Amino acid sequence: MNEVKTPLLREDGQRLDGRGLYELRPISMRTGVLTRADGSSYLTWGNNKIICAVYGPRELHPKHLALPDRAIVRVEYRLATFSVGERKSPAPRRREYELSKILAESIDTMLFLEKFPNGTIDVYITVLDADGGTRCAALTAASLGLVDAGIPMRGMVTGCAVGKIDGKMVVDLSDIEDKEGEGDMPVAMIHSTGEITLLQCDGQFNPEEVKEGLKLSETAIGQVYQLQREALLSKYSQIEESLEELDEEEE
Numbered sequence: 001m002n003e004v005k006t007p008l009l010r011e012d013g014q015r016l017d018g019r020g021l022y023e024l025r026p027i028s029m030r031t032g033v034l035t036r037a038d039g040s041s042y043l044t045w046g047n048n049k050i051i052c053a054v055y056g057p058r059e060l061h062p063k064h065l066a067l068p069d070r071a072i073v074r075v076e077y078r079l080a081t082f083s084v085g086e087r088k089s090p091a092p093r094r095r096e097y098e099l100s101k102i103l104a105e106s107i108d109t110m111l112f113l114e115k116f117p118n119g120t121i122d123v124y125i126t127v128l129d130a131d132g133g134t135r136c137a138a139l140t141a142a143s144l145g146l147v148d149a150g151i152p153m154r155g156m157v158t159g160c161a162v163g164k165i166d167g168k169m170v171v172d173l174s175d176i177e178d179k180e181g182e183g184d185m186p187v188a189m190i191h192s193t194g195e196i197t198l199l200q201c202d203g204q205f206n207p208e209e210v211k212e213g214l215k216l217s218e219t220a221i222g223q224v225y226q227l228q229r230e231a232l233l234s235k236y237s238q239i240e241e242s243l244e245e246l247d248e249e250e251e
Contacts, residue, residue: 008165008177015170015177022171024160024220029141029231031148039149041231043141046174047131050138052145056121063118071116075104075123077138083130099135106139106159106188106197112152121151132175133161139188139198144228148235156228157197159188160220162213164203169212171220185210187217191225194218 008016019025025046034040039054060066077100081088107123123145125138136159143156163173165181178184183203189196205213 024172031144031235039145041141041144045137048137049129050141051126052141053124054145054149057116057119060120066118070113071119073104073108073121075100077125079127083127109197110153110157132173132178136161136186155190155192158221158225161186162217171216185213
């Protein structure tokens with residue numbers, strides 16, 4: 001007996017959470033949230049809550065792993081035990097290892113690693129609450145942390161997933177849309193150059209849907225990129241205001 005599938009679009013054409021097909025969930029970003037890290041960020045994206053810490057560039061240990069002509073990027077992506085519906089084991093899952101590798105490869109493309117031979121840049125990403133699209137949100141948060149650490153880069157990587165639900169292409173899948181929908185396509189790119197650094201497909205898409213998905217993701221990534229810029233400008237505006245206040249006090 002075939003299981004009846006729950007519709008993911010309402011009768012009025014809106015999604016279950018009230019969004020339009022191409023509408024992003026609410027997003028907020030902050031940088032400099034951890035005092036002991038070289039760079040850090042905190043991001044909320046829908047119900048996702050992600051914190052990122054960056055250390056480096058610094059000397060790599062053990063030294064036999066170092067490269068003489070460039071630094072290496074090490075990423076640790078972890079889901080907190082309380083971040084998902086059923087409590088997960090504190091031990092990292094295979095998926096967390098896989099995503100750590102995927103995220104490292106995407107981050108690698110945006111940094112001038114040749115400036116730091118024999119070094120490493122370590123990025124620690126912890127998902128405190130998971131609600132679909134965590135890899136794209138994690139990349140977005142990592143970019144902010146890397147900028148906050150002052151690491152030279154070609155441009156920030158920004159991510160946003162697209163997918164297919166009830167036969168229609170949509171932007172920014174929620175958890176239920178990710179699990180119950182017909183396809184998920186995480187995309188990340190360096191917005192300033194248009195270079196795609198991450199592209200995966202899970203599900204069934206025809207060639208036209210892939211093209212449509214890439215166009216939708218590019219538009220959505222542009223919106224997320226502006227939020228990244230605003231988060232960075234907000235921090236440095238606060239620093240500038242603090243310096244001006246100090247100058248006034250000295251006078």
